[in-house]
Amino acid sequence: MPAEWAPHAGCWMLWPQRRDTWRNGGKPAQRAFVEAAAQISRFERVTMGVNPDQFENARAMLPARVRVVELSNNDAWMRDTGPTFVANDAGVVRAVDWQFNAWGGLQKMVYFPWDLDELVPAKVAEIESLDRYQAPLVLEGGSIHVDGRGTLLATEQCLLHPNRNPERSKADIEQRLADYLGVSHIIWLPRGVYADETDGHIDNLCCFTGPGVVALTWTDDRGDPQYERSAEAFDRLSAAADAAGKPMQVHKIHQPDPMTMTEDEAAGLDVVDRAKHRPCGKRLAGSYINFYIANGAIIMPRFGDRRDEAAARKLAQLFPDREVIGIDSREILLGGGNLHCITQQQPAGAVP
Amino acid sequence: MPAEWAPHAGCWMLWPQRRDTWRNGGKPAQRAFVEAAAQISRFERVTMGVNPDQFENARAMLPARVRVVELSNNDAWMRDTGPTFVANDAGVVRAVDWQFNAWGGLQKMVYFPWDLDELVPAKVAEIESLDRYQAPLVLEGGSIHVDGRGTLLATEQCLLHPNRNPERSKADIEQRLADYLGVSHIIWLPRGVYADETDGHIDNLCCFTGPGVVALTWTDDRGDPQYERSAEAFDRLSAAADAAGKPMQVHKIHQPDPMTMTEDEAAGLDVVDRAKHRPCGKRLAGSYINFYIANGAIIMPRFGDRRDEAAARKLAQLFPDREVIGIDSREILLGGGNLHCITQQQPAGAVP
Numbered sequence: 001m002p003a004e005w006a007p008h009a010g011c012w013m014l015w016p017q018r019r020d021t022w023r024n025g026g027k028p029a030q031r032a033f034v035e036a037a038a039q040i041s042r043f044e045r046v047t048m049g050v051n052p053d054q055f056e057n058a059r060a061m062l063p064a065r066v067r068v069v070e071l072s073n074n075d076a077w078m079r080d081t082g083p084t085f086v087a088n089d090a091g092v093v094r095a096v097d098w099q100f101n102a103w104g105g106l107q108k109m110v111y112f113p114w115d116l117d118e119l120v121p122a123k124v125a126e127i128e129s130l131d132r133y134q135a136p137l138v139l140e141g142g143s144i145h146v147d148g149r150g151t152l153l154a155t156e157q158c159l160l161h162p163n164r165n166p167e168r169s170k171a172d173i174e175q176r177l178a179d180y181l182g183v184s185h186i187i188w189l190p191r192g193v194y195a196d197e198t199d200g201h202i203d204n205l206c207c208f209t210g211p212g213v214v215a216l217t218w219t220d221d222r223g224d225p226q227y228e229r230s231a232e233a234f235d236r237l238s239a240a241a242d243a244a245g246k247p248m249q250v251h252k253i254h255q256p257d258p259m260t261m262t263e264d265e266a267a268g269l270d271v272v273d274r275a276k277h278r279p280c281g282k283r284l285a286g287s288y289i290n291f292y293i294a295n296g297a298i299i300m301p302r303f304g305d306r307r308d309e310a311a312a313r314k315l316a317q318l319f320p321d322r323e324v325i326g327i328d329s330r331e332i333l334l335g336g337g338n339l340h341c342i343t344q345q346q347p348a349g350a351v352p
Numbered sequence: 353m354p355a356e357w358a359p360h361a362g363c364w365m366l367w368p369q370r371r372d373t374w375r376n377g378g379k380p381a382q383r384a385f386v387e388a389a390a391q392i393s394r395f396e397r398v399t400m401g402v403n404p405d406q407f408e409n410a411r412a413m414l415p416a417r418v419r420v421v422e423l424s425n426n427d428a429w430m431r432d433t434g435p436t437f438v439a440n441d442a443g444v445v446r447a448v449d450w451q452f453n454a455w456g457g458l459q460k461m462v463y464f465p466w467d468l469d470e471l472v473p474a475k476v477a478e479i480e481s482l483d484r485y486q487a488p489l490v491l492e493g494g495s496i497h498v499d500g501r502g503t504l505l506a507t508e509q510c511l512l513h514p515n516r517n518p519e520r521s522k523a524d525i526e527q528r529l530a531d532y533l534g535v536s537h538i539i540w541l542p543r544g545v546y547a548d549e550t551d552g553h554i555d556n557l558c559c560f561t562g563p564g565v566v567a568l569t570w571t572d573d574r575g576d577p578q579y580e581r582s583a584e585a586f587d588r589l590s591a592a593a594d595a596a597g598k599p600m601q602v603h604k605i606h607q608p609d610p611m612t613m614t615e616d617e618a619a620g621l622d623v624v625d626r627a628k629h630r631p632c633g634k635r636l637a638g639s640y641i642n643f644y645i646a647n648g649a650i651i652m653p654r655f656g657d658r659r660d661e662a663a664a665r666k667l668a669q670l671f672p673d674r675e676v677i678g679i680d681s682r683e684i685l686l687g688g689g690n691l692h693c694i695t696q697q698q699p700a701g702a703v704p
Contacts, residue, residue, distance in 0.1 A: 052404065052424040055471055059478075068478050070422045072404040119407055126411075126420050127479060 003148030010045035023268030080140035083121035091350030104163035150243030157200030218252035256305035290338030302326035355500030362397035375620030432492035435473035443702030449473035456515035502595030509552030570604035608657035642690030
C-alpha cells in the first residue's frame, strides 16, 4: 500500500444524504462535501459516487470537473467502505476489498443495513477495471495508516475490538495486514480520539506525514478526557521505530476546543431505530489530524476555532511542498468524521 | 457520428430485469444477454450497466472481462436510452443525450416511468469523462443509422410520429439531425417492421453495411403484412443516393418465419397497468437486420429458423473481414427488440 503522499490517480468520495446522519436532509453537509471536492479536484481527479436518487442534485451542485458516478451506498464514508488500493513493483494497482460491518456490526448499531456499503469496493474496481482482492478481515480504511515503506500505524482499541474480528488473534490480524498491504512492521497505539464513534480509528488520532514522522492530535488540558489518550500514544510513539528501524519523530497538533452538537443541529436529524441517535450536547471528536493529502495539497479541517491557524501552520511546515487548504468541516464532523474519512486516494499506477 | 463499422473503444449494454418485459423474472433474457456480452467482449470492451439490486447477480453471471457498473435504468435498451457517440476531426469523442419518452410517451405507454432511462446518457458520459450535448429532440438511437460519411437512414413512421416531436416540422427535425450528428443527407424510408413496438425503428428494418450499401429485411410472402413494408422501402432505396451522390446498393435478407409469443412465454410475464401488455399470440418483429457490428465481428440474431443460415451467409459476404457469430435471441425478441437494440458502440477516440 503506497503512502498517502505518493502520487494519486485520483480521489474517491461518496455523497452524503441520509437524514439520520446529516442534518436538514443533508444539505449543509453536501455543501461541505462540494467544497472539499472542488478543492481536491484542483489537484487530482475526483470521482463522487452517489445513490441513484441524488445523481441530478449532486451533478448540479458539484463543479463540472468532478466526475459523478452512480454508486449506491448506505452512507458517505468512502475511507471506510471504499477499497484500499495497493500497487506492486511493476506499478499495477489493485483494490483490496475488506469486509465491512459498519464499525462494529449489530451490537454497535451505527446504522443498519450496510449492504450497499459492502459492494462499494467491487463497484469502484469495476469502474476502473482493476483487479480486486477479497480480504477475509473486517476492517475500515480509516483504521490504518501506512508509510509506504512497510510500516503500519493502528490502534489496539479498533483493530483488536471484539466487534470486528473476535475470532482472530492479534498475530492473526497482523499476518493478514502483512499479506494484503505488504507491511512488515506495525506500531500499535492504545486508543483513538475520545468520543470517536469508530472505536478509535487511527486517522483521527495520528498519521504519517513522511517516513519516520507522524502528527498526533494533542491537548494540554489535563482535565480533557483526550489528554490521557494522546499522552499514552505519545509515549508509545516515542519508544517506537518504523520498519527501517528508524525512531519516530512525533509532531503534536493541538486539538480544537471541545465541541458539542447544538440543539438546533440535533433537531435537524431524523431519529430512527435503525441508526445511532445523535443527541444535542454530544461531544464531537474534532481533530486536525483528519486531513487528506492530495497531489500538491493538504486538505485540512477548519472548525472556526482559535487553534485553526496553528494547525495550518504546522501542516505547512510538515508538507513544505504542498498548498495547505482549510475546509469548514463542522458539518462533516457532525456526521461523525472528517475530511480523511470521506476521501480515498487511488494511487497513480503504471499505464497498462 | 461514425459508422458502426468504425473502430470501437467498446460496447455499452444494460441488464434486463423488469418482470413485465422479461419472462420468468428476467432469467432467460439474462442468459441471452450474457451470451451476447461474452461474445462481443471477445472483440472489444463491454460495459454492462445494472440496477443496484442486480449488481451481484449480473457480476456473477457475466465473464470477468465484462465490466459491470451501476447504472440505474427502467429497462435494458441501451441503443435507445444510451447516448449516441460522435467524434470530431481531431478524434475527440463526445456523447449526444437525446430526449427520451419511452417510444411515444404516455399515449403509447410502453412503460411508465422512464425517469432512470433519461439519465443513462449523462451517467455513461460521466464514467467515461466525455463531454455531452443535450439535444432538444425526442429520439432513440435505434431510429437512426449512419454511414459515417454524411448519410442518415430513418423511417418517416418513427421520426415524424406525432408521439415524438409533434411541434417540429420535418425540416426542423432534419436540421437537428444535421446539427448533432454531422449528417448532410437523409434517406427516408416509409415504415419499419410490422408489429415492431417502436413505431418503426430503422434498426430492425434496414442498415448500412458499408458506404453506399444497405441490408434490408425481406419476405417473398405477399400475404405477410411485412411484404408491403419491405417492398416500399426497397423502392425508395432503389431510387436513393447517399450523401456522396452514389446510388444505393440493396441486399435483401429474408426474415425468419412469422413468430408469436407462446402461452407459456406470456404466462411468465407480470401484467401491470404501468406497462404494455404482451399477450400470448402476439406477433414478434423478428428480423436479422438487428445485428451488432463489433470490432472484427458481426453479432447476429438466430431464431432456430430455417432462414438462419442464409442470413449468416449473407452477412459473411457483406462483412468479409469479420467473424459472424449467431446468438439465440428469441428471449431478447420476446422483450421487443434484438441485439442491436441492446447494444451501443462507443467509437475509439484520440487519446486525450
